[in-house]
Amino acid sequence: MTETISMPHPQLSAIAIEKAYRKDKHKVPVLRGIDVDVQKAEFLSIVGQSGSGKSTLMHLFGLLDSPDIGEIHLEGQRIDDLPDHARDQIRNRVFGFIFQFYHLLPELNLLENVLSPLMIRYSTWEYWKQKKQFKQDALEIIEKVGLSHRIKHRPSEMSGGEMQRAAIARALIAKPQILLADEPTGNLDSSTGKEIMDLLTSLNEQDQLTIIMVTHDNAIAAQAHRTVRLTEGQIEVLGKSHPTSASA
Numbered sequence: 001m002t003e004t005i006s007m008p009h010p011q012l013s014a015i016a017i018e019k020a021y022r023k024d025k026h027k028v029p030v031l032r033g034i035d036v037d038v039q040k041a042e043f044l045s046i047v048g049q050s051g052s053g054k055s056t057l058m059h060l061f062g063l064l065d066s067p068d069i070g071e072i073h074l075e076g077q078r079i080d081d082l083p084d085h086a087r088d089q090i091r092n093r094v095f096g097f098i099f100q101f102y103h104l105l106p107e108l109n110l111l112e113n114v115l116s117p118l119m120i121r122y123s124t125w126e127y128w129k130q131k132k133q134f135k136q137d138a139l140e141i142i143e144k145v146g147l148s149h150r151i152k153h154r155p156s157e158m159s160g161g162e163m164q165r166a167a168i169a170r171a172l173i174a175k176p177q178i179l180l181a182d183e184p185t186g187n188l189d190s191s192t193g194k195e196i197m198d199l200l201t202s203l204n205e206q207d208q209l210t211i212i213m214v215t216h217d218n219a220i221a222a223q224a225h226r227t228v229r230l231t232e233g234q235i236e237v238l239g240k241s242h243p244t245s246a247s248a
């Protein structure tokens with residue numbers, strides 16, 4: 001009797017992705033056939049020269065944009081071709097985003113910034129009904145990122161490292177399965193960058209949070225489980241492999 005062994009799907013896959021932008025009536029190809037599998041609880045870094053398409057690939061993973069050709073799969077299900085409302089829902093519930101320049105709301109204090117995704121997700125009535133619980137969750141997350149002493153501070157009153165911690169807390173409040181981090185240390189000095197990497201590593205190891213991180217810094221990239229390099233629109237696999245990763 002033959003036995004079929006079914007392999008679990010990767011948590012997230014880019015399959016034969018192609019993407020071009022238009023410039024002066026010309027099509028400029030950026031991604032030319034990208035295949036990447038990301039396993040649950042993996043920490044993957046994506047490196048490549050400026051303009052190589054790292055952010056473009058990240059945006060496709062997070063459904064902020066759509067590929068011209070190819071597919072994005074979540075747990076084996078295609079998600080890039082879903083209707084807008086379903087894409088919005090997956091983007092908000094599955095993915096958390098952090099960026100080089102934090103993108104905090106300047107007029108809100110830390111606690112309000114962390115709560116802001118929930119204010120957007122829920123109706124005013126739903127939000128007020130659950131506000132006590134949400135606030136407690138936010139305070140726990142703020143403690144986890146080491147900012148309990150900054151709750152009432154606005155972004156202009158925080159350092160770069162504190163603002164990135166605040167942005168991480170804001171991403172965590174929505175309980176994402178996958179954190180997409182675009183140059184999270186790109187605006188920080190090396191020791192503050194290391195602190196942010198330590199925080200991301202602990203979220204990955206202790207909370208089993210999958211992290212996909214874009215960086216131009218090879219030393220930062222080396223702290224992930226696995227690194228892929230984008231070169232001329234294609235993937236080159238570098239570095240160590242995650243124990244459960246089967247392919248690029």
Ligand SMILES: Nc1ncnc2c1ncn2[C@@H]1O[C@H](COP(=O)(O)OP(=O)(O)OP(=O)(O)O)[C@@H](O)[C@H]1O
Nearest residue numbers: 021022030048049050051052053054055056057216
């Ligand atoms: N919305 C857009 N419209 C037109 N061209 C774009 C758009 N977004 C990106 N590009 C172009 O696509 C290429 C890849 O951009 P992308 O931002 O993905 O690269 P990157 O590797 O993240 O670069 P960097 O490290 O400098 O941030 C660049 O040449 C960029 O100019």
